[in-house]
Amino acid sequence: MNITRNNVDALNAIVTIELAKEDYQGNVDKVLSNYKKNANIPGFRKGAVPMSLIQKQYGKAVMFEEINKVLQDKLNNYLVEEKLDILGNPLPVANENFDWEADVLKFDFELGLAPEFTVELDTKNKVTKFQVVADDAMLDEQVEFVQKQYGKLIAKDSVEETSEMVGTFSNEEEGINYETKIPVSAFRTKTNQKKFINKKVGDQITVNTKGLFEDEHKLMDYLGVDHDKVHGLEADVIFTIKEINETEKAELNQELFDKLFGKDVVTSVEQLKEKIKEDAEKQFEGQADQKFLNDVYEHLLSTTKFDLPADFLKKWLETAGETKMTAEEAASEYEKSEKGLRYQLIEGKVMSQFDLQLNFEEIKAYTENLIKQQLAQFGQAEPDDKTVEDIVARVMSNQDEVKRISEQVMNDKMLALFKEKANVKTKEVSYKDFVKEMYGE
Structure with a gap:
């Protein structure tokens, strides 16, 4: 041979x-x-x-x-x-x-x-790392949300300005059929708000999606519309009322504070806002980190130049799947998947070029920490070692879970590397402005 x-x-x-x-x-x-x-x-x-x-x-x-x-x-x-x-x-x-x-x-x-290339992280063009802060307006909204969440729900016969409705938005042509809970105040204009006043359960109200909310992205929350459709969507939707409720807000007193955080952990509205701010900004940090990671990769995709064996890959795609493709179908599929392939190659190159590796102990330690966080959410702040070890063993015996956790650990390593090596500028923004940065105006 x-x-x-x-x-x-x-x-x-x-x-x-x-x-x-x-x-x-x-x-x-x-x-x-x-x-x-x-x-x-x-x-x-x-x-x-x-x-x-x-x-x-x-x-x-x-x-x-x-x-x-x-x-x-x-x-x-x-x-x-x-x-x-x-x-x-x-x-x-x-x-x-x-x-x-x-x-x-x-x-x-x-x-x-596979092409030969190197990845340059310290580039001339800076990548923005957003630091999301919970501003006063947001804290006031969250305090009111807590009051409503722990308040008393009172059923109403007809809709008033302060009512919250449960119902379904529908438009067959746009594929909208979404049950939601929505306050009258969510609608941007008084004209649309007045359409609901004095309406009863079973009534149907037609509104247009254009300018329906202050932020077009609310169409995702209240109508279940995909993000790629929210901008410029102009369609009549029918809202069918199923419930009408009024929330009697809970008082901001020690009983509520204890219910939220434990006895005497929080003793004033100011401390409540501080706690909300701390928890919110911790959550925002994860979202901001993910956007930063995505933005770095988009930057690398645009600045890391290399050729691919395009003709070979198109030919390979013709027979790679369970169903054979035509040459035209394979060319179309290649065009759709080329960016993802470049992303994978750049990711792999970063891992090898900067020697990012995983070992069993890292994955196990990450899993242990994850389990402890989850147990803490269910009231077990200090679980015994045996309980944690048993759960970790079960998780680690599941290959799909180990793969998912391994990807997250590597994701964290990538994030730390980019923060250290990339040319980063930090920008402080409110959560509202951060959402605009995420999804555009």
Whole structure:
């Protein structure tokens, strides 16, 4: 057997494997011998079928199968030994005039090679790292939300300015059929608010989505509209009232503070706001970190230039899935997936270039911390070690969970690297402005 490689260019290569009969014939003879022992053919006793008949009936199929096994094994070993970083899978080169009777069989395989490139993190253009703060307006809203959440719900016969309604927004043409809870005050204009006043359960009110809320993104919350549809959506929707309620707000007293945070942890409205601010900004930090991570990758996608073996990948896509694609379908699929492939290659390069690795102890420690946080949410602030160990063992026995946690640990390593190495500028914003940065105006 002989294996050679011809590099067509930096991104494409042809690997040629030459097989002599001795490379596969022994396996073929062994399989045919087993067939002979177990064959049940009319007119012959079991095990007494002539080998010539076995050869005639099964010989070619067995030869093809055994040659394929040898080819796959030798090709995979060659790729590992040569440390070839390929994209997709090797593609056999078709040969209509292939001579299966030749003493030496020669097979060609196309390879798409991963491009060589480096990633520069300390670039001229700065990437913004947002620091989201809970401003006074938001804190006042959250205090009111807490009061309503722990307040007393009173059913009403008709809608008033301070009412909260439960109902369904619907528009068949736009695919909207979404049950929601919405206060009358959520509507941006008095004109739309007045449409609901004095209405009763079962009544239907038609409003237009254009300018319905102060922020178009509220269409996602109240109508279940996808983000890519919210901007400029102009459609009539029907709201069918199912419930009308009024909330009698809870008093801001020690009883409420204790219910929220435990006895005497918070003793004033000022401390309540401080606690809300602390918790909110901690939550915002995670969202801001994720946006920062995404923005760095978008920046790297635009500044890290490399070519891909596009023609090879399109050809590979034609046969890669369960259903074969046409050349046109494969080209369209490649166009849609090219950005994701570049993202994966850049991510892999960052990991290798900056030696970001995972080990079992890191994954286990992250899992333990995660379990303790979850138990704390259910009132077990200091769980015993045995309880935590048992839960961690169950989680770590689930491959899907280990994969998910591993990705999160690596995500955190990437984030720390980018914060350290990338050219970052920090900008302090309110949560409202941060949402605009996330989704646009």
